Amino acid sequence: xxxxxxxxxxxxxxxxxxxxxxxxxxxxxxxxxxxxxxxxxxxxxxxxxxxxxxxxxxxxxxxxxxxxxxxxxxxxxxxxxxxxxxxxxxxxxxxxxxxxxxxxxxxxxxxxxxxxxxxxxxxxxxxxxxxxxxxxxxxxxxxxxxxxxxxxxxxxxxxxxxxxxxxxxxxxxxxxxxxxxxxxxxxxxxxxxxxxxxx
Amino acid sequence: xxxxxxxxxxxxxxxxxxxxxxxxxxxxxxxxxxxxxxxxxxxxxxxxxxxxxxxxxxxxxxxxxxxxxxxxxxxxxxxxxxxxxxxxxxxxxxxxxxxxxxxxxxxxxxxxxxxxxxxxxxxxxxxxxxxxxxxxxxxxxxxxxxxxxxxxxxxxxxxxxxxxxxxxx
Numbered sequence: 022x023x024x025x026x027x028x029x030x031x032x033x034x035x036x037x038x039x040x041x042x043x044x045x046x047x048x049x050x051x052x053x054x055x056x057x058x059x060x061x062x063x064x065x066x067x068x069x070x071x072x073x074x075x076x077x078x079x080x081x082x083x084x085x086x087x088x089x090x091x092x093x094x095x096x097x098x099x100x101x102x103x104x105x106x107x108x109x110x111x112x113x114x115x116x117x118x119x120x121x122x123x124x125x126x127x128x129x130x131x132x133x134x135x136x137x138x139x140x141x142x143x144x145x146x147x148x149x150x151x152x153x154x155x156x157x158x159x160x161x162x163x164x165x166x167x168x169x170x171x172x173x174x175x176x177x178x179x180x181x182x183x184x185x186x187x188x189x190x191x192x193x194x195x196x197x198x199x200x201x202x203x204x205x206x207x208x209x210x211x212x213x214x215x216x217x218x219x220x
Numbered sequence: 221x222x223x224x225x226x227x228x229x230x231x232x233x234x235x236x237x238x239x240x241x242x243x244x245x246x247x248x249x250x251x252x253x254x255x256x257x258x259x260x261x262x263x264x265x266x267x268x269x270x271x272x273x274x275x276x277x278x279x280x281x282x283x284x285x286x287x288x289x290x291x292x293x294x295x296x297x298x299x300x301x302x303x304x305x306x307x308x309x310x311x312x313x314x315x316x317x318x319x320x321x322x323x324x325x326x327x328x329x330x331x332x333x334x335x336x337x338x339x340x341x342x343x344x345x346x347x348x349x350x351x352x353x354x355x356x357x358x359x360x361x362x363x364x365x366x367x368x369x370x371x372x373x374x375x376x377x378x379x380x381x382x383x384x385x386x387x388x389x
Contacts, residue, residue: 128367
């Protein structure tokens, strides 16, 4: 394994370190929080994946777990928390409410947290099983290794680095879980930003 | 269950303050004239035989387009009261028309009515005259309209913040 490092780029090494040292900020608003506790506690033990330490300050976290229903009224708070996190940062929408609004279809509920922050991995389920969360975490780790996180792509594009091929086709990102919600307003913007970054 | 409340109401208010009253499934109810809303409420709380000292609930009903109620006022304010002393309860209605959706506040009589009236104001737009602090309680101050009114579009959202295409994320 050590030899591989010598032949790989610095970026790959840095991403390898990043993916096993995720500091999460749980933005818990609803019943999904119970399932989140289960994942974080001893039985399912998210620590096995290097993401055991919840930081309750966004400034010390790089992984935002949006756990539960987001109302329109919470939108500004969620956006502010995302803005306060240091880059590179990743976002996981935990459960259907955070992903799409779930079964709430009314005046108060935001139809998916991706209306205000870019989401890297969506976890379906109401609430999701802990295994699904671990699956999503591993998926996110793959994404981090490849440099495909939203925030990684933005930074790379700004610095004029090559962005991963997958990143310019955001709708096809990801082997199992959907990454781009059909109603995400930012998906085309992301596409344009990357196309520009590659020029 | 609590026929005494209805009897006392009919005996006390003879000038049409009580429009209608009845009993259904063991629950007594009365429909009160809007102008007499606080007078009747105060009587129910203070009468020694009734002593409905506990405020249970206050909300509103929008009957827009409901068949059989075309001539009735559009909104009903619904009030539930309970007597801890006598262990009986009653439900009161007060019709509130669309043109002037307002009624006197009950906060001076039961302090607990405060947030319930704010909620009815927020979601149905019923104004409670004399309320000490009639602000929205659930929706944000920027929200326009009253979402539980039947003519509010079911899925109309009023976002405070959205991602903007072309901005750095």
